[in-house]
Structure formats: structure tokens, C-alpha cells
Amino acid sequence: MKLHNISINNLKRRKAKMAFLTVGLMVGIATIVTLLTLTRSMSSDIERKMDEFGANILVTPQSNGLSMNYGGISLGGVTFDQREIKESDLALIKTIANHKNISTIAPKVLGGVKIGTHDVLLVGVNFDSELKMKQWWQVFGDAPKADNEVLLGSDASRILNATPGDSIIIKDETFKVAGVLGQTGSQDDALVFAGLRKAQKLLGKEGRITLAEVAALCSGCPIGDMVTQIAEKLPDARVSAIQQVVEGRLKALDQFKHFSYAMAGVVVFIGSLIVFVTMMGSVNERTTEIGVFRAIGFRKSHIMRIILLEATIVSLLAGFLGYAAGMGGAKLALPLMAESRNAHLIWESTVAFGSIGLALVLGLLASLYPALHASKMDPTEALRAL
């Protein structure tokens, strides 16, 4: 017989109370785990989508020439006297310290060409990476697969009067229009997209590119660090972060975090209150018992240890169950709340240990006053008869 036997036996005997206490705390922990996990999973999903939906790092040549605007971002010297980046240098981007965060590298070569009587900007792209990065593109027809196929922006299609299946001639070479983009409202509407190799050849820029868009796939990853790392690898290029994307992401994340922290705060308070009220009730119910303990020589610290040990056992159990229930809840809720069907539940050991630790801290803090109250009970009052 040791003090812990008293705690364990009491919990075994008062199964309903113990279950109520455990469930009360468990619900609190489960809610926090669900909220945190959902927030993290949804944030990750949003980030992934944002990463997929566009570049957040732009690699352009260093240039003293005239600037040309691309999507509101100034591209160094793409018109005259331009200096291109070597295509082979792009491989260096994948050697940076944060290379695992790189989702897609979309190289582009740009140059003006004449189609019929119209001057148009021809953009050579790697269609696989371009389509992956620009998932908002709606392609009517097919994406180009062969070298002699092109994709037209909606305005270019209208001005060149070309639809999928038609042919256009660029520098004496005939190209089939494989597809036409739906209206995007961006500079893409006016462009003619061809395969990178073919465009390099047509523009006389074999082995060179004009710019590269990089999508970094990361959860709050250090875009600034990655920009520095890429700039170190490509000293002749200008590497910049697209701030709007980064800031937009951070704002979305912040909103989610604030919401979940506020909810977690409320739940923590309610959970603590349940533990406090139940433990206080339990102590008052055990007045006589505590009186007996004191009468037979238990110190105040012994009484506190008995009460706090019970709280520890219940809190640990509530922590384990709360984590499991919370993750279960998050798994069930994620498909309903996330916009993407591919949203993945994030399992983190910090959440597991954190939830168990939080349950323990909450349980002990909420039980501290009841334990103190119990230890200070007047044994004479407690026993009444004596």
C-alpha cells in the first residue's frame, strides 16, 4: 500500500466521475488538436495550392538595357541588348540548401516574331512545368505535345484568327495551333507559346533562357533565404521574390492561426473549469476520507500528492485520448473544410506531445486549488464525530 494505490483505487471506484473528468478534459484537448491540425493541414493545403498556382521567385538576367513588364514585374532587359541566362545554369538552382522546397522551375525564352502582319511575343516554355504552375489556365483544344505545335493566348487567337487545329507560320515554319487559352486577364492572353527548344531555335537563343519562374513549395519556408541561395548560385542573374504571393500567404496563415488560437483559448478555459469544478466536487465529497487520512497521520503534502496524482492520471489519459480523438476529428473534418481533395492531414509529434503536456498542465493547475483545499481541511471538521 502506497499513496498511489489510494489514488488509483479511488479512480477505479469512481468510474463515472473519472470518465466525466476525462471526457471533459479530453474534449478540450481534442478540440485544440483538431483545430491546430486542421489549421496546419488547411494552411499547408492552401500553401501548396498557392505554390502550384504560381511562382514566388523570379530569376531574370542582370541587365542595363530597357525594361519590359511581365505581370507587373520588371524583367531585366528582355527587349534589346538582353543578356540571357544559360539554360544549363538552372540545374544549379536544385543544388541550393533549400532545394527540397523547390516545387517547379519554369524556364522561358522570350522574343518578338512576326506572324502574318502581326508582331507578337513568342514565349518558349516547358509545357509540363508551365501547366503545373499555371493551373488556372483553361486550354481549349489540347496542350502542345509536338515541337511544331503552339498554344495561343485568347487575344492572340482572336487577332491571328486562329483556332485549335489551324496552322500558323512563324519564320517560314508551319505550326499547328494545338490549343487556345481561355481569357486570363493577364499578359498571357497576348502571347504565343511554343516548346522551349523550338522557340530557342526560332529566336536564335539555343541553350539560353530569358527568365525562369520558380515555385517554392513550403510551409512558411524562408523565401528570402532561398532568394539569397539562388542568387549565390547564379551571380549573373537577378533573383527576386514575388512579395504579393508571400504576403498573401502569410496573411491567410495568420487569419487561420488567430482563429484557431482564439478557439483554443476558449476551449482551454472551459476544460480547466470542468477539471476544477469536478475536482473540487470530488474533494468535498471525500471530506470524511481526507479527515481519516489526516487523523491517521498523513501530512498535508500526502493529501496533495493523492489528489494531484489522481489529476495526473486523468490528465494523461485525457491527453492521450484527446490527441487520438482530435486527430480523428481532424481527419473527418478536413475533407469537408479543405477546398482541395488532396489536402493531407499533418501528423506532428509536437502536437502529440504538446497535447498530452497541455492536458497534464491544465489538469494539475486546475486541481491545485482543490488539492490545497483538501490538504488544509480541518480533520475534526472533516470527521465531525471526533
Added chain:
Amino acid sequence: MSLINIINLKKQYSSGNDTVEALRGLDIAIEKSEFITIMGQSGSGKSTLLSVLGGLNHPSAGEVEMAGVKLYQLPGEKLADFRAQNLGFVFQSFHLIPYLTAIENVMLPLAIVKMSTPAKKIAARQALEQVGLGGKQDRLPNQLSGGEQERVAIARAIVNNPQILLADEPTGNLDSKTSEEVMALFRELNDAGQTVVMVTHNPDNGRYADRTIHLCDGMVVNA
């Protein structure tokens, strides 16, 4: 020198502007191995006296000296330690812990003693056998009769070999036959050298004791 010396013991209870004098300057000496019963009407102060003797209720004035120790001059939790080492309590309503078996209830005072679990079990079994409950050690209190519960309570009180056994109306909730059996048990313990101080209403219990102290309005009327 007596085992217990009660010197000019006073106890007052205050409630608002009212003050009740429960004990009014008691002087009592109890020898080692003596069996004392304390009798008196309700409100005579006998239960207060027992609680003060048990180190549970600080007196307003006076002194309680047990085995040479001035009880209420012990600092902090030393008084609790003194109770654990020197006193055994038997309560009127038994006050067994309902979720502990008979043997676990008996082992309760040993929970705070540095002893191996097997040694604690041996001591508890011996105490249960001493009160005639050797075969019912694994029963919960609600599976025992009133008399058996009282015996478990007595076993719990003697398991740590206390110098003094304090009992408050131990037969108050028992029928006459069981009461006699319990009183005979106290007598046996006393015969074996145990000092017993018992508060009781029942005049018949007095015949088991060496001496009866009668209290009236907080004072000893005869000893």
C-alpha cells in the same frame, strides 16, 4: 511519570459573538496500559477531549503531554508524524475507505511509512488475525457486517503498534451482542499492553475499562 498528562486543558469555540466553553480546565493523568472510558452526556466535552488528545484540535489553553512530548508544541507537520507513529484512531462510523479492501484499509497508516509492501501486508494480516478477520481480508467494506467493519477499523488503528488507542463511540452503531464482542476485543488489546482511551455513551462499556472519567459541562466530575 504518566503516559498522558492533561494539564489545565481548556477549549473554547466561538461562533459570532457567542463563545462556548467545551473544556474548562481539565487535569487528567493516564498511565501506560490503562483502559480508560470517558463518559458524559451530549455536549459534555468528551468528543472534544478525544480530538484534543488525538492531536487534531488545538486547545485554547493548557497542555497535553504524551510520552514526554508536548503535543501542541510540535512544529508544523511533526504533529501529523506524531499521530502516525504513536496514535491509533477508531471512529464511531468506522470510516473505512469504501474503495479499499479490508487489508488495504488496514495498511492505510503504513502507506506513509518506509516499509516494503510484503512487510506491510504481513503486518496488516497479523492485525486482521488479531481482530479475528483473517479470512476476509479481500472484502470491500460494503461486503462486511457492521461488527466486521468495526474490527477492520480496530485493525487499522493497531497496525502501526501505536502507544495509545483512541476510540470514539466504537459500539455506537453496533447491536448489543456485537458491541460486547468489540469491547472484549478492546479488553484483549489492553490486556496485551495497549493503552486505550475510549469515549462512550454506553455505561455497560465501563465494566471493560480500568477507570471511567465522567465529564459534565467540560469538567471532570469524578475520575
